[in-house]
Amino acid sequence: MIKEEKNIEPKSKDKKKTPIIVIKDLHKTFGKDNTVLKGVSLTVNKGEDLVILGRSGSGKSVTIKCIVGLIVPDKGEIKVFDEDLLALSKDELNKMRVKIGFLFQSGALYDSMSVRENLAFTLRAHKRDLTEEEVEKEVLEALESVGLGDAIEKMPAELSGGMRKRIGLARTLILKPEIILYDEPTTGLDTITSREISELILDIKNKQKTSSIIITHDMACAKLTADRIMVLKDGVIHAEGTYEELEKDEDEWVRSFFE
Incomplete structure (x- = not known):
């Protein structure tokens, strides 16, 4: 277990681990004085599910949006598949994004399109042949793959919250990404549906060999899906470890997530 206030590089005694995402000293300020990231450093290894915890406004979503280029950091380094993300051209970044699936909190479906059309639109945009x-x-x-083959003709308005999340995940999976970034995948769902989504995240990892970052406030989701957990506080990584390690951490603020 590691606990510091900045620039944490996760420990690893296993030399066989292959870093697939490496972030070093990431900073981001919005406006004149809203500094969200103050030097975030982390590594995600191939085949690993990393959960990031933190209070609202701690920079969790900002961090993963930097990974896909939706937000440009003020300072720092982001390497994905050993490529410098911040040095890529627009075309190179778009090619990289095909390898990185992003599941938004809402599912981000097009309300005017059926489920079939939502998925087909995404596929045709990247595979026109x-x-x-x-x-x-x-x-x-x-x-x-998400257990909703019979929903193909439905419109988003006809779907429950859990179904929308599943369809959003199907739209992400259709491009067969190697990395998936989950932004609050169980927010707004009941306990049973939340567990179903968490189990689906595990199933996708095991079957498709994906690597993931999961942003969540849902500790049941974190316990079920996390190989490792990092806790963000005041714009830096404050603690890192397994669920079991952090649950017993001496730091009262870290333990507060588990109560």
């Missing part, structure tokens, strides 16, 4: 039959096959496979 596919035939209609190939698109249909990919859409069905993605929906089956």
Whole structure:
């Protein structure tokens, strides 16, 4: 277990671990004095699910949005697949994004499109050489992977919150990403549905060999999905360890997440 106020590099005695995301000394300020990130450093290894905890406004979502280029940091280094993300051209960044799935809190579905059209639109935007039959096959496979093959004709307004999250995840999976960034995947869901989504995250990792960062306030989700947990406080990584290690941490602020 590591507990410091900045620039934490996770410990690793296993030399076989392969870093797939490496962030060093990330800073981000909005406006004149709203400094959100003050030197965040972290590593995600291939095949690992890393959970990031923190109070609202601590910089969790800002950190993962920097990884896909939705937010540009003021300072720091981001390497994904050993490529300097901040040095990529627009075209290079778009190619990188295909390898990185992002599940937004809301699912971010297009309300005017059916479930089929939502998934097909995403697929065609990145794989324009596919035939209609190939698109249909990919859409069905993605929906089956989240257990919602029978929802293909539905409109987003007809879906429950849990179904919207699943469809959003199917739309992410249709491009077969190697990394998935989950932004509060269980927010707003009941206990049973939240557990189903958490189990689905695990299932995707095991079947598709993805690496993930999971932003969550849901400690049941964190306990079920996390290989490792990092806690953000005041714009830096404050603590790092397994669920069991942090649950017993002597730091009262860290333990408060587990009470």
